[in-house]
Amino acid sequence: MDQPGSPQEPQHAHGHDGLPGCYRHPDRPTGVRCTRCDRPICPECMVSASVGFQCPDCVRTGGGSGPAPRASAPRTIAGGTLTADPRxxxxxxxxxxxxxxxxxxxxxxxxxxxxxxxxxxxxxxxxxxxxxxxxxxxxxxxxxxxxxxxxxxxxxxxxxxxxxxxxxxxxxxxxxxxxxxxxxxxxxxxxxxxxxxxxxxxxxxxxxxxxxxxxxxxxxxxxxxxxxxxxxxxxxxxxxxxxxxxxxxxxxxxxxxxxxxxxxxxxxxxxxxxxxxxxxxxxxxxxxxxxxxxxxxxxxxxxxx
The missing domain is CATH 1.20.1540.10 (Rhomboid-like)
Incomplete structure (x- = not known):
């Protein structure tokens, strides 16, 4: 049996174009995969990372190895951290x-x-x-x-x-x-x-x-x-x-x-x-x-x- 977070895809996850379905939304075919766990992700689930995109689970857990890395946090054009009060x-x-x-x-x-x-x-x-x-x-x-x-x-x-x-x-x-x-x-x-x-x-x-x-x-x-x-x-x-x-x-x-x-x-x-x-x-x-x-x-x- 596949474990949660495994890159293996369930058989029903493939869309009508031969593309795998998003691991969270199996009815949505996608060609994009998470750069950490390799699971297919649709546009709604894509989280921009320093390289490519990550799935919400990997952003939240850091790929299963602790807190999410700082690289996944939103940054300003100069690399500053976004804050709740920019004033x-x-x-x-x-x-x-x-x-x-x-x-x-x-x-x-x-x-x-x-x-x-x-x-x-x-x-x-x-x-x-x-x-x-x-x-x-x-x-x-x-x-x-x-x-x-x-x-x-x-x-x-x-x-x-x-x-x-x-x-x-x-x-x-x-x-x-x-x-x-x-x-x-x-x-x-x-x-x-x-x-x-x-x-x-x-x-x-x-x-x-x-x-x-x-x-x-x-x-x-x-x-x-x-x-x-x-x-x-x-x-x-x-x-x-x-x-x-x-x-x-x-x-x-x-x-x-x-x-x-x-x-x-x-x-x-x-x-x-x-x-x-x-x-x-x-x-x-x-x-x-x-x-x-x-x-x-x-x-x-x-x-x-």
């Missing part, structure tokens, strides 16, 4: 930006606004309250990241958070949470690094605009990869770049730095070969991070060397 990281980032903004407002009302001066991106300056040099060149590298979450004006944080809420969820769903967060943080650091390199040493800058432009660049790369109509995102990008260079008191260096880094990192993520996806993606992020460190190191040597 979770976006919500956390938005909440963090708003929380820092509220802290800045309270600090300005109660303590004179020293918090901004401790967290903004500045190359090198003299802090009169402490009579000592402060800034990235003085060893305060954390400012490259804290400035990304720092805002002082309602209009500034309002525009950035609306853009984050509009662009973020789609990217988070397409890339997966970890990859999406990597794009956001590296783009923010890219904006800070280019500002540090090209602006005056005592010129402070702040805000998530570099990270937001990184998401904009990531969206363009993703739409290109999916072969979607590029016109909407290109028009939006053009409008934002026009404001960047025509509106006064905007740190264009942060916008351009974030845009370039976000686009490059996303390109590495969505174009990585499937069989070498993780090494290529990790390598792309590592190379970009090293490049940003090199930029900061060169500028620091210029200021203090």
């Amino acid at each position: 979770l990281v976006t919500k956390i980032l938005l909440g963090l930006n708003v929380a820092v903004f509220v802290a800045v407002l309270l600090n300005e009302q109660l303590s004179g606004g020293w918090l901004v001066e401790r967290l903004d991106m500045i190359g090198l300056a003299l802090d009169p309250s402490r009579y000592q040099l402060v800034g990235v060149a003085h060893g305060e590298w954390y400012r490259l990241l804290t400035a990304v979450f720092l805002h002082q004006q309602f209009a500034h944080i309002g525009f950035n958070m609306l853009s984050l809420w509009w662009l973020g969820p789609q990217l988070e769903a397409a890339l997966g949470r970890t990859r999406y967060l990597a794009v956001y943080l590296l783009a923010g650091l890219g904006g800070s690094a280019l500002s540090y390199l090209l602006t005056a040493q005592n010129q402070p800058s702040l805000g998530a605009s570099g990270a937001i432009f990184g998401l904009l660049g990531a969206t363009a790369v993703l739409m290109r990869r999916l072969r979607y109509d590029m016109r909407p995102v290109l028009i939006l990008l053009g409008i934002n770049l026009a404001f960047t260079f025509l509106w006064p008191n905007i740190a264009w260096q942060a916008h351009v730095g974030g845009l370039v880094v976000g686009a490059v990192v996303t390109f590495g993520m969505v174009h990585a070969p499937r069989d070498r996806r993780k090494p290529v993606q990790v390598g792309t992020c590592a190379v970009m991070l090293l490049a940003l460190v090199a930029v900061v190191w060169v500028r620091t040597l210029q200021l203090v060397g």
Whole structure:
């Protein structure tokens, strides 16, 4: 007697075309077989796997040898895991930006606004309250990241958070949470690094605009990869770049730095070969991070060397 899960087929399972019938629906002839147990499966029972298709039983049990392999789990275009809430990281980032903004407002009302001066991106300056040099060149590298979450004006944080809420969820769903967060943080650091390199040493800058432009660049790369109509995102990008260079008191260096880094990192993520996806993606992020460190190191040597 055949055992359950055996590749042997019952005699009545053959259809009128000479093809075997699906092991779950014997009246449906099919030429497709499970790549694990070799049983015939109809379109309703096919589960896409890394190679070919598997039957529901093998997906559930891993072919009778324990839990189903991770390869059978649905993945995003960049290899991320599909999640029930594709907005979770976006919500956390938005909440963090708003929380820092509220802290800045309270600090300005109660303590004179020293918090901004401790967290903004500045190359090198003299802090009169402490009579000592402060800034990235003085060893305060954390400012490259804290400035990304720092805002002082309602209009500034309002525009950035609306853009984050509009662009973020789609990217988070397409890339997966970890990859999406990597794009956001590296783009923010890219904006800070280019500002540090090209602006005056005592010129402070702040805000998530570099990270937001990184998401904009990531969206363009993703739409290109999916072969979607590029016109909407290109028009939006053009409008934002026009404001960047025509509106006064905007740190264009942060916008351009974030845009370039976000686009490059996303390109590495969505174009990585499937069989070498993780090494290529990790390598792309590592190379970009090293490049940003090199930029900061060169500028620091210029200021203090």
